[in-house]
Amino acid sequence: MNNLCADIGFKSINHTGEQLCGDHIDIVENDDSTVIVLADGLGSGVKASILSTLTSKIISTMLAAGLPLEDCVSTIAGTLPICSVRGVAYSTFTIIHIINNETAVLIQYDNPLSILIRNEKVCDYPKTEMNIGGKKIYRSEIRLQENDLIISMSDGCPHAGIGLAYNFGWKREDIAAFMEMLAPVGYTAKTLSTILVDECDNLYGHEPGDDTTACVVRIRRRVPMNILFGPPSNKDDCDRMMSLFFSKEGKHIICGGTTSTIASQWLKKPLVASLSFEHSDVPPIATIEGVDLVTEGVITVNRVLEYAKDHIGENLLYEKWSHGRDGASLISRMLFEEATDINFYVGRAINPAHQNPELPINFNIKMNLVQELSKALGEMGKRIKVSYF
Secondary structure, three states: OOOEEEEEEEEEEOOOOOOOOOEEEEEEEOOOEEEEEEEEEOOOHHHHHHHHHHHHHHHHHHHHOOOOHHHHHHHHHHHOOOOOOOOOOOEEEEEEEEEOOOEEEEEEEOOOOOEEEEOOEEEOOOOEEEEEOOEEEEEEEEEOOOOOEEEEEOOOOOOOOEOOOEOOOOOHHHHHHHHHHHHHHOOOHHHHHHHHHHHHHHHOOOOOOOOEEEEEEEEEEOOEEEEEEOOOOOHHHHHHHHHHHHHOOOEEEEEOHHHHHHHHHHHOOOOEEOOOOOEOOEOOOEEOOOOOEEEOOHHHHHHHHHHHHHHOOOOOOHHHHHHOOOHHHHHHHHHHHHOOEEEEEEOOOOOHHHHOOOOOOOHHHHHHHHHHHHHHHHHOOOEEEEEEO
8 A cells, every 4th residue: 555645625516596506526435445426417406416416326335335337327327317308318427436546547427527637737648438328438547646636527617607708618628727727836625626616606707507516636645643632531641642642653733721731841841832812712822842833722623623614615714724823723724734644632631720610611512622623524534543541
């Protein structure tokens, strides 16, 4: 197994006036493979949403179980109807099957062809035409390299700007050039998909004439990150907790005043508090030599959780945490953009200061924060391990 991983991000916007999106993305991960399906349902609204959701769910589940492509497509053909009015496909789809983070198998049916960017340049990849159940399908096998970008989309992307910015929409080659320009910056897959869909939205004049979805896969090297939150319930475990935390490879983040004091004593390095508030409602950070970031505890982590939930959703708060210098923004950038593997070391000690009935903080809230943040980071594709002390 190599040291690469797949960073996967996607974003959708609905056809103007519709509450449901007619595009759907499904991701199924196994130990050695990941299946991503982007399905585009016929038309828009409820009908399209149902068709695309069924298509993506059926294909991703069957492929992840190891069934052949032919069986998946024939199952789709027998399950979902052909439009009786238009006589065209119920749903188009793009499948990205990543195997051992070494190979990507692309299977494309009637969606815009995916874009491959390698060494910061758009490059072509081989396509084999197949006919399954009367449907023309392209199959490609790509040997992956670090920093490869695979960009897949629904036809809402090349349709953007028709009759407004462009006579015939935003052509695939223009989209490829736009994404090629962003490749050297090192954005996450989620950020790249957000930038692409936001640009489509601009070209539509913020009134999309079609459901628009972009899915980006970025191949990157694994980066471990360690976060310490709260002192152990038994004071005798302090040395063991600190020893395990600091022995781990990767950057180290400490959250909480008591926790940072214990770390300072264990490292025999002074804890230096910052006197400036970078953000009015996020407590200031501190520094300890040998620690990458030291912040306050519950209030800061709660803000990180807020950013994490938004990031896996509409990603509207990106501007706040991507440029902020407060503790919550700094943690968010490290966890969302840098880390691939995150180790939580969580102390179960009850902070006497939190037992004040005037404060909205208690032990259960702290534990819930860890659980919810772990879940959100897991949905971003991070590998999470939580150790309690």
